[in-house]
Amino acid sequence: MxxxxxxxxxxxxxxxxxxxxxGGTYESMxxxxxxxxxxxxxxxxxxxxxxxxxxxxxxxxxxxxxxxxxxxxxxxxxxxxxxxxxxxxxxxxxxxxxxxxxxxNSSASHEFKLFSRxxxxxxxxxxxxxxxxxxDIYQPKNPVLSLFMNTFVRYAVERGIMFVHTKEEWRQMLQEAGFVVEELDVIRGLYIFARASKPLNTAVNQPNS
CATH class of the missing domain: 3.40.50.150 (Vaccinia Virus protein VP39)
Structure with a gap:
């Protein structure tokens, strides 16, 4: 952190x-x-x-x-x-x-090594x-964007302290916490938007211990 x-x-x-x-998404997001x-x-x-x-x-x-x-x-x-x-x-x-x-939670998840917690x-x-x-930012699969994320963003912007996840890893983290993923979208190739809900009947979807 x-x-x-x-x-x-x-x-x-x-x-x-x-x-x-x-990156131009300040108001739209x-x-x-x-x-x-x-x-x-x-x-x-x-x-x-x-x-x-x-x-x-x-x-x-x-x-x-x-x-x-x-x-x-x-x-x-x-x-x-x-x-x-x-x-x-x-x-x-x-x-x-x-x-x-x-x-x-906006523009902050990448600061936490254990955001799953x-x-x-x-x-x-x-x-x-x-x-x-x-x-927040995420880990792109596109090799050019991935290089940009893990060089310029990681070291010039985040000073080497950055923990980003792929779209698949985001889905897994949310589901393992117990959430139902409603939206999980990549924005402009560099950002992730997620909306997830806690079920009304939590007994059927308890997070893993």
Whole structure:
């Protein structure tokens, strides 16, 4: 996992860098991630950063979790009565079982060596019928894009700390956590979009121990 001090340094320009990082998908992917009525839902913005999701989404309750003080400080500049920001390690989410209707994770999964652990915890804290929505870079099969991802992106952008997965590996991780995959699409050859749900009857689809 990337050390918090890195984000303390880049927080002032993080939004600008994210727009570059998302390759022209900044607004379109947010619109796709938030393409439903969540106004009466309880939402977790996991690795919320400066508020890409939690400062835009309409919800009954919004919780943003991040490990960086500087990122949370910038997020907090947008005042919302229904928003709570929590400093914490995503591997150790301080939430109870079946607490949220939706969990969003944007441009952050590649920072975690064991993102599968976050998926399993997300499954636990989602209500039955709840969903997780994810957008990030992934591991392309195309040899040219794979070379670009594992050279320029890995070392020039991510400073050598990057954990990316193929589309098939994403499907496997989501399913092993207990989710039913609803959408799993490659975007512009370099990004992955996933939407997966926790079954209403969780007894028939328990995640592997």
């Amino acid at each position: 990337v050390e918090p001090r890195f984000f303390e340094t880049i927080a002032p320009i993080y939004d600008f860098l994210t727009k570059l990082f998302m 947010r619109k796709r991630m938030l393409n439903e009525d969540t106004s009466q839902m309880e939402i977790l913005d996991l690795c919320c950063g400066t508020g890409y999701i939690c400062n835009t989404i309409e919800a009954k309750r919004i919780v943003g979790l991040d490990q960086s003080d500087a990122m949370l400080a910038r997020n907090a500049k947008v005042k919302r009565d229904n928003k709570t920001l929590i400093k914490g390690n995503a591997y150790q989410m301080p939430f109870k079982e079946e607490e949220f209707d939706r969990i969003y 976050l998926l399993k915890k997300s499954y636990e804290i989602l209500k039955p019928g709840g969903k997780i929505v994810i957008f």
